[in-house]
Amino acid sequence: MNVSQRGAGVRFALFTLAGLALFPFIFHAIDGYAGLATQIVIVSIASIGFNFLLGYTGLLSYGHAMFYGGGGYVAALLLIRLMPQHPNLWLAVIGATLAATILALLVGALAVRLYGIYFALLTLAFAQMIYFVVEQAQDWTNGDDGLQSIPAALLPIGPYSIDLGTALPPLALGPFGNLSDIKLWYIVSALALCGVMIGMRALTRSQFGEVLTAIRENEERSSLIGFNAAAYRLAAFAISGALTGFAGALRALYDGSVAVESVGIERSGSLVIYTIVGGVQTLLGPVLGTGLIMYLEAVLSAHISYWRLVEGVIFVAVIIFLPAGIVGTIAKRFSGRAKDRALLAKSVSTGSSK
C-alpha cells in the first residue's frame, strides 16, 4: 500500500468517526432521539453485512434474519443461562458472532451453489426453519413472547467493568439536545460501526475482494483460471452472516430484549430494502439507507397509520428512479465526471506524445 492510499484510508476513518460523533446531535435537531440513533448504528452493521454478500457475490439472501435474530437469541441466552451473575458483553457478542458464522457456513455449504431466485428461496426456507425452531423452543426462547429482561451486560476493559447504560455528563446544546442524552452504548456501537466500515473498505480492496469481483464478473473464466468460486462465495456468505449476527447480538443487548420478529421474514426483507435504497456495492449506502428508513419509520409511524405504504412507495420509487440507490447514484455521477476527466487527460497526453 503506498502513502496516498494510506492517506485516503486515514481520511476515510476520520470522516466516518466525525460523522458518527455528530450524528446523534443533528439527529436530535430533526426529531430523532438518541436511542434510535444507537439502533440505527447497530442495524447498519447488519446492512453492511448483507450488502457485502449482495454487492460482491451477486447473491440476494432473503434469510439474513436467521443470522440477525439468531445472533440476538444466542447473545441473550449466553447471558441468561451461562453468566447471569457476571454478564460479560465481550463473551456474549463473540459467542453470538461465532454461532452466526457457523450457521452461515452450514447454510452456505448448501446454498452457494445456487443462483438467483433459487438462492433467495433456499435462504428464505432456512430462515423460516430457524423462525419455527425459535418459536417452538419455548423453554429456551419464551416462544412468541421473546426474551425480556436480558441482564445488562457489562463491558470489562482491564480492571473496569463498564455499564454501557451510563450517560455522558449533562451539557445543554440548544437545538442539538443535551450531551447526557448520549449513553456509552452509542459510543461503543458507533466505534463498532466505524471499525466494521474500515474493515469492509479494506476487505473489498483486498486480494479476497479482488477475486470475488472477478468471480462475479465472469464465473466461468474465473473457474478456468483456477479460482474455486464456490469456496469464495461460501467465505463471503460466512463473513456476511457473521457481521449480521454481530449486529443482532448488539441490538438484543442494547434493547435488553429480543423478540421472535427478529428472526422473521420482515427483518430479512428490511435489510434488503435498507441496502437497495441506500445503494448496493457502496460503503456508505447501507448505512444511509438504514438510517433513512428507520428514521422515517419512527417519525412517520407516530403520525400516520399507513407507514408501511409509504415505505413501499419509497422502495418502488428508488428502484425505478435510482436503481443504483441513493449513494450509488451520487457516486456514479461523480465517478462519471472523474472518468471523463481521466479520458480527457489521457487523450491530451497521448496526443502530445505522438
Place this chain on the structure above:
Amino acid sequence: MTAILETKGLGKSFGRFAANADIDFSVAQGELRAVIGPNGAGKTTFFNMLSGTTDVTSGAIFFKGCDITRLSGTRRVHLGIAKAFQTANIYPEQTVLQNCRLAALAHTQGAFALEVFRRSDRLTDVDALAERAIEQLELSGVAGVRSGDLAHGDKKRLDIAIALATKPEILLLDEPVAGMSRDEARKTEALIRKLASSMTVLIIEHDMDLIMGISDSITVLESGSVLANGTPAEIRANGRVQDAYLGGHSEAEIES
C-alpha cells in the same frame, strides 16, 4: 516420447445423442496437435471434457499418467491444463493487464486464499507472470485498455494470454483465429508457433492453412469418433478424411 495427455474410451452423451464416443487419444509432451473435423464432429465437446467443464459419460482422461477424469476444471488448471475459448472469455470491465493478473494470481495463490487484508498490488511475481503473458501475445501496447473495448482479434489473443498466465504445461486453443482477418490470423499463427516451442498445444481450428502449416500431427474427428490420426501430409492424402469433409463440408477447406 511420453504422453502428457491421454484419453481411453472417452465418451459423452446428451440424452440419446452421443457427441463423443470411444475416443482413444494421446498427445506427446511438446507436441502441437490439431483436432479437426466437420461441424458437429464433437471437437468442442471433446475439449470441454479435457478442460473439465463438461462431465464425462464414459472412459477416462489421464494427465501425465494420473487419472483426472473426476477432477474439476479448476483443479486441472492447477495441474497445468489451460484453455482459451472459442468465444473470447475475458473480464470485459477490467484492463488487459488485470485480466492476466487475475490468472497469474490464481496460479500463485492457489484455488482459494482468505487474503482479506492484503492487497495484491505488491505481488511482483504475479505482475511478472502477467506481463510475460501479455508480451508473448504481443498485447503490451494495449495493456492498460479496458478489455471490453478491444478489437476482436485482440480479445481472442487476450483469452490466450489469460490461459498462459496460469503457467500451463498444455494449452487448449478452441478456434484461436476464428473471425480474425487474414493478417491477424497469420500473426496469431506465428504467436502460437512460438508458444508451442515451450509447451504442448492442442488446437481446434477450421483454418486449414493454419492447421497444415503448424501442426506436428492431426487428429480427425467425425460424428464424435476418431476418423484418422497422422501428420499433415498423411491427413491430406487420406481418402476417408476427404470424403468426410466433402460429405459434411466445403471442399475448399481441405484443398486449400
